[in-house]
Amino acid sequence: MPHSTGRPASLTATELVAAYAAGDLSPVDVLQDVAAVIEEREPALNAFWHLDLESARAAARSSEQRWERGQPAGPVDGVPVTVKENLARKGVPMPAGSAGVEPAVPVRSSPVVERLEESGGVxxxxxxxxxxxxxxxxxxxxxxxxxxxxxxxxxxGGSSSGAGAAAAAGYGPLHVGTDIGGSIRLPGTWLGLTTLKPSAGRVPLDAPYLGRAAGPLTRTARDAALLLSVISRPDPRDWTSLPPEDLGTVLPPEPREVRGLRVGLHLDAGCGLPLDPEVRRAVEAAAALFADAGAEVEPLGPFMTPRMLHDLDEFWRVRSLADFDALPPAARERVLPFIQRWVLAVRGVDGTTALRDYASIMLLQKATVAATEPFDLVLAPVAPVTAFPAEWPMPWGEDDAGMAHIGFTAPYNMSGQPAASVNCGFTADGRTIGLQVSGRRFDDVGVLRAVDWYEQHRPAEAVPSWPIPEPERRAEPVSADERGAHA
Structure with missing residues (x-):
């Protein structure tokens, strides 16, 4: 398993901010190191749609000056951060990952981006x-x-694929993705990250939609909390956003104990793919750790049905078919063939059926809240399977199995409840396994505190040793005697 390094690119955001405050590191030097990691790894990883290191260098220099004056702009001043391409940045085209789309070019940045810039994020x-x-x-x-x-x-994993790759590879510590059925947590489980799909409305969006949320992909719960404290600040463009809440002190200096919490253990999604035995064992071991610490862990049975999963998938297909049909014929041919087949499969679905699908989603929302309400937290797998070949569009390859892998994640998008991922183990061949930690509606703080506790108490074999490259080291000078000895 790769080991992490002590280079600036491998540090957490909380470590960077502390180092800036102490004068031990400069945002300029940190960015230089992060840029070196990107240069080394990006040709293979392919995480960026739009990389702008010149603008980042200017932002880092401004941050350095603020720290020298002792006047940081906000909690993440000088910290490198990325955002997913569907989070608008003024003047940066937004192709939504598709070669068939004529990219919109936003004239204003999204709320997430504006909050990051106001806080000094690089x-x-x-x-x-x-x-x-x-x-x-x-x-x-x-x-x-x-x-x-x-x-x-x-x-x-996806759909926050680039954000996940950037987080695990050491492209800085903070990354923002979006999630409508698992798109933050699935990269989380398949890359060993700590992530959060926040409560519905917690992070303002400029295009709110049923189930959609933006949230952190990071390497620690404390970094996720720090990032959430910035991007959750209100914005009037999101008419669904929650009232402001002070998240600046989400996590106390020491992890809060879990003794006395009522915790559900959810191992049967009720639909979709069967649960991999290695994933089950890792999640059960994590639940046992909570129980040993005094949490009241009880089994939680399935509450999502195959019909609910089918209807959710069909609803999304109809929505995407409308986008597909809006494209010129030649552009449709440039859309990924898998997506073409996925949307065309519902060509015959009528409006009445689509409305029935919507009603089914509302039933899923109701069922999720009712089933989880007795618990402070619910522990579950993020996904029933582990990472699959990079060339496959879905965990089963090119076949059409609907959304058979999101039975554990999608319910919390529909109910609006917060749900996090955190690494809880590895398979025998070294693939990461994510634990999902979900909470009651709007209790993002409780979920983050539980994940923070777990990070501090999980066994060493469940702790990721990040695949961040060693910094280059200059060779030591060779003396004349040594040169002669090897002549």
Whole structure:
């Protein structure tokens, strides 16, 4: 398993901010090191749609000056960060991962980007996604294939594929993705990350939609909390956003204990793919750790049905078919063939059926809230399977199995409940396994605190040793005597 390094690119955001405050590091030097990692790894990983190191260098120099004056702009001043390509940045085209789309060029940045810039974050660029974000992989008709930093033969997961690759590879510590059925947490499980799909409305969007959320992909819960404290600040463009909440002190200096919490253990999604035995064992071991610490762990049975999963998939297909039909015929041919087949499969679905699908989604929302309400937290797998080949658009390859892998994640998008991922183990061949930690509606703080506790108490064999390259070292000077000895 690769080991992490002590280079600036491998540090967490909380470590960087502390080093800036102490004068031990400069944002300029940190960016230089991150840029070196990007230069080394990006040709193989393919995480960026739009990389703008010149703008990042200017932002780092400004941050350095603010820290020298002792006047940082905000909690992430000087910290390198990326955003997914569907989070608008003024003047940067937004192709939604598809070669068939004529990219819109936003005239204003999204709320997430504006909050990051106001806080002094050093935005490196926009990360890639698959076509329309409707694949759980890094396969895109526009961008090609995005690969795992752990093993380039494996997927990153998706649809926040570039964000996940950037987070695991050491392209800085903070990355923002979006999630409508698992698109933050799936890269989380297949890359060993700590991520959060926040409560519905917690992070303002300029295009809110049923189930959609933006949130952190990071390497620690404390970094996820730090990033959330910035991007959750309100914006009037999102009419669904929650009232402001002070998240600046989400996590206390010491992890909060879990004793007395009522915790559900959810191992049967009720639909979709069967649960891999190695994933089951890792999640059960994590639940046992909570129980040993005094949490009341109880089994939670399935509450999602195969019909609910089918109807959700069909609803999304109809939505994407409308986008597909809006394209010129020649442009449709440039859309990823898998997505073409996926949307055309519902060509005969009528409006009445689509409305029935919507009603089914509302039933899923109701069932999720009712089943999980007795618990402070629910522990589950993120996905029933582990990372698959990078070339596959979905965990089963090119076949059409609907959304058979999101039975554990999608319910929390529909209910609006917060759900995080955190690495809880590895398979025998070294693939990462994610634990999903979900909470009651709007309890993002409780979920982050539980993940933070778990990170501090999980066994050493569950802790990722990040695949961040060693910094280059200059060779020591060779003396004349040594040169003579080897002549």
């Amino acid at each position: 935005i490196l660029g926009s990360t890639v996604m698959p076509d329309w974000g409707m694949l759980s992989s890094g396969v895109s008709s526009l961008h090609g294939i995005t690969r795992s930093p752990w093993n380039s033969a494996l997927t990153t």
